[in-house]
Amino acid sequence: MQSIEELQKIIDRAISESQYPESPQELYQPITYLMELGGKRLRPASLLMACNLFSDNISKAIKPALGIEVFHNFTLMHDDIMDNAPLRRGKPTVHKKWNQSVAILSGDVMLVEAYKLMMQVETEIIAQILGIFNDTAVGVCEGQQMDMNFESVSEVNVEQYINMIRLKTAVLLGGALKIGALIGGSSLTDAELLYQFGENLGIAFQLHDDILDVYGDPEKFGKQVGGDILSNKKTFMLISARALATGELNNSLEKWLEHTEKDPGNKVQAVTEIYDQLGVKNLAEKEMMNFAEKAIRALEQVSAETSKKEILRKFAETLLVRES
Template sequence: MHSIEQLQNLVNKAITDTKYTEQPAELYEPITYLMQLGGKRMRPVLVLVSTELFGGNILKALDAAIGIELFHNFTLMHDDIMDKAPLRRGKPTVHAKWNESAAILSGDVMFVEAYKLMIKVDDGILREVLAVFSDTASGVCQGQQADMNFENRDDVSLTEYLEMIRQKTAVLLAGSMQIGALIGGATQEQAKLLYEFGENLGLAFQLQDDILDVYGNPEKFGKQVGGDILSNKKTFMLIKAKELANGNTASELDQWLKRSDDPLAKVEAITSIYNLLEVRKLAEIEMEEYVNKALKALNLVSVDSPNKELLRGFAEQLLIREH
């Protein structure tokens, strides 16, 4: 069994070793640039962990793992254009460094490269892996579209929100694990359990992210604490608060949502409203439900492997309340 760090190193080495020699160079340089900006490589690592979980050789899963990371970065490249984001991991985004056309077209060819890597799996699982990968890709696009639609709506329900984050975030973690399992030799049923584990874990992760945006330790949280509040992002926290607030609290929340003149006061005021309505607790309860669903799926996986404990640990750390 390999540690997460060993797997991250393996993924990073494979990415660094990938040289795109095809022309025109302008098409491939942004791919190399974006792929080498770093990151935790969570998705490819989960591919490899899932392969090893079923006794498979991680080297047989490496192409697919990199394919998943390419796909993920392709969605980031296109999302950054749509979001007009100037920075990604502290560096200029591709459309900012090159231009929009380059970011559109490099993204497109990156998606092709991802498929080219997925196609390398064995004959026996080729059709299944491609079906999972394609469904995952559709799901991620649907999630991104839903996320954009939500920006112009004030009546997003919790159900709609959870469905959006399921597609935009959870489905790719789930698909990564299912593909890894298939490569590792899992039956379709067992691989499906890994999908369920990944999907519920992904939902829990996103809810944790929503909580940490408000209550996270600024030194540990990778992004600006309060960022969601300042951009009026419809997170679990805000949607739940709007659902529960009435009377003065409701009008106070509405007022603050309209204001952008005093960022610090806005974060403080909306956090106070969240405290009053105890939305953190409600988010944690929801999160725990997803963690429990994830663990239930994992328990049904009929293998005995240290990686099962590792995955259990991933999930259980989300149960530790930080307050």
């Protein structure tokens, strides 16, 4: 069983060796540009890990793993347009470096390229793999739409939020694991258990991200701490706070949600103090661990060697103790 780091290097090498047509430059250069910006390659690495659970030959899973990463970056390219984001991993986003039309069309090609890569599996499982990929892709788009819808509605509950992050974030990790398992020759039961492992882990991962956004170390987190507070983003933290706050505490929270000023640090500090009084961080950590435990229970039921499954367990721990 290969380590996570070894699998990430395999993906990085596959990305660096990928070649696209030279013309039209505006269509293909943005793909190479975005793919080479880096990233942890967690989704394609998880696909390779799942394959490796059942087969020593992971070479047959490299193209589909690359397809997962291309698809993920396609969603980032289009998300950046929707968010009008100026930077991606510290570099200009595609629509800022070129223009919005280029980013839309180049992103469309990335989706096609993802399908071309995903089809490079054994003939007898193509339909099955594409079916999973289709369901995953639609789920991600549904999650993104729900997230955008949340911006214009006043009330969102925890259940709705968990379902949104399940679709936007978690189903891609679950889908990658399920696809990798089937390429490796697993049973449908084991593939589905790995999907459950990935989906629950993905939800826990996003809840941990919510916590880090408020309580993370700015130097380690890699982006502005308190960004969700400043944008009034309806995360688990804010939704829970609004459900729990009463009286003056509720009035104070609502005041800060309506507040804009030159020094955003005041708002971050004030809302964080409200979270502290309400114990929202503890609630988020408890919810995160609930989904993490569901993930591990699913993994334990997978019919694979315990020593091999330990790599996936460590992968889960890495995601949930990270500081960035």
